[in-house]
Amino acid sequence: MDIKVNVRESEGDAYVVDLAGEIDVYTSPKVKDAITELIDQGHYNLVINLEKVRYIDSTGLGVLIGGLKRVREHGGSVNLVCTNPQIKKIFDITGLVKIFGIFDDEQSAMKALV
Amino acid sequence: MMNAPEPEVQTLGVVELRIPARAEWVAVARLAAAAVGSRMRFSVDEIDDLKLAIAEACTNIIQRSEGIENIDLRWEAGPTELRILLAFGNLALFWKPIVHLFGGQYRLFDVGGAIGLAGMSLMVIVFTLKNTIRLYREERIPQ
Numbered sequence: 001m002d003i004k005v006n007v008r009e010s011e012g013d014a015y016v017v018d019l020a021g022e023i024d025v026y027t028s029p030k031v032k033d034a035i036t037e038l039i040d041q042g043h044y045n046l047v048i049n050l051e052k053v054r055y056i057d058s059t060g061l062g063v064l065i066g067g068l069k070r071v072r073e074h075g076g077s078v079n080l081v082c083t084n085p086q087i088k089k090i091f092d093i094t095g096l097v098k099i100f101g102i103f104d105d106e107q108s109a110m111k112a113l114v
Numbered sequence: 115m116m117n118a119p120e121p122e123v124q125t126l127g128v129v130e131l132r133i134p135a136r137a138e139w140v141a142v143a144r145l146a147a148a149a150v151g152s153r154m155r156f157s158v159d160e161i162d163d164l165k166l167a168i169a170e171a172c173t174n175i176i177q178r179s180e181g182i183e184n185i186d187l188r189w190e191a192g193p194t195e196l197r198i199l200l201a202f203g204n205l206a207l208f209w210k211p212i213v214h215l216f217g218g219q220y221r222l223f224d225v226g227g228a229i230g231l232a233g234m235s236l237m238v239i240v241f242t243l244k245n246t247i248r249l250y251r252e253e254r255i256p257q
Contacts, residue, residue: 024144025173026137055144057169086162 003027004052005034014045014113016106020052023060031060035067044076047109051083056090068100077101079109126153126191133172135182140172143187150189154196164196171200180212 003021010016015038023031038046048064050056068078079101082088091097103109131146133139147168151161172185188199212219 022141024137024169025140025176055165057166057173059173086159089159089162090166 003030005030007034007038010047010110012045012113013043014047014110015043016047016049016110018049018052022055023053023063024055024057025059028059028063032063032066035063036070039067039070039074044071044074045113046071046076046078047081047106047113048078049081049106049109050087051081053082053084053087056087061090061094061096064100065096077113079103079112081106081109126150126189126196129189131187132184133187135172135176135179135185137173137176139185140169140176143172143185144169146187147189150196154191168198168200175200 003019003023006018006020008016008018017031017034017038019031021027035046035048046067048067064078064080071078080091080103082091082102083104088097088102091100091102101109101112103112129146129150131143133142144165147165148161151164156164168187175182175185186199186201188201190197190199213225214220215225
C-alpha cells in the first residue's frame with residue numbers, strides 16, 4: 001500500500017500533481033511534502049489529479065485543505081480531477097465539493113484555474 | 115441449461131486482528147475490514163463505508179493517544195448485524211504517560227495516584243465525622 005506522487009509543469013504557471021494509490025495516515029505526509037514544496041517554490045495554481053486514487057481518508061482531505069488554504073493566501077487555487085465515485089462520495093459527505101473545484105478531466109480543471 | 119446454484123453465505127464466526135498502533139498498519143485493518151464485508155456479502159459502497167469507519171477509528175487512536183502499543187479489532191457477525199469491537203491498551207502508562215492539565219504536564223500515573231489519595235482522604239474525613247457523631251449520640255458524656 002503506497003502512494004505514487006508525480007509533479008509536472010503544465011500550461012502557464014500551473015502545476016499538476018498526479019497521485020496514484022491510497023492516501024491515508026501513512027501515505028499522506030508524502031503528498032503533503034509534494035504540495036508544500038510546490039507552494040514554497042511559489043507555485044500557487046495547482047491541479048491535483050485523483051483519477052488513480054483508490055482511497056482517501058480524513059488525513060488526505062486535511063492535506064488537500066491545508067494546500068488550498070496556503071495557495072489562497074497568495075491568490076491561487078487548487079482544482080481536483082476526480083472520476084472515482086467512491087472518492088467523490090467522500091467529498092460529497094464532507095461538503096468539500098463546495099470548497100474545491102472538482103472536475104472530470106484535467107483540461108477542464110486547468111481551464112478553471114485561469 | 116441449469117443455472118449455477120447460489121453459493122451459500124458462509125458464516126463469519128469471529129475474526130480477530132491485532133496490529134501495532136502505527137500508521138503503516140492501518141492499511142491492514144482496512145483490508146481485513148474489506149474481507150469481512152465481502153464475506154458478509156455487503157455491497158461495494160457498504161464495504162467502502164466499513165473500511166473508512168475502521169480506518170478513521172484506528173487513525174484517531176494513533177494520532178491522539180500517546181504510547182499506545184496495539185490496536186485489537188474483533189468482528190463478530192450476528193443474525194442481523196455485524197458487531198465490531200475496537201480496543202486499545204495503554205501499556206505505556208507505567209513508563210511514558212504524560213497528560214496536560216491546567217497548563218502543566220504531569221505523569222498519568224501520578225494524576226491517577228493523586229485522585230486516589232484525594233478520594234481516600236475524603237473517605238477518612240467523612241467516616242471519621244460520621245463515626246464521631248454516632249459515638250456522641252450513642253454514648254453521651256454524662257453532665
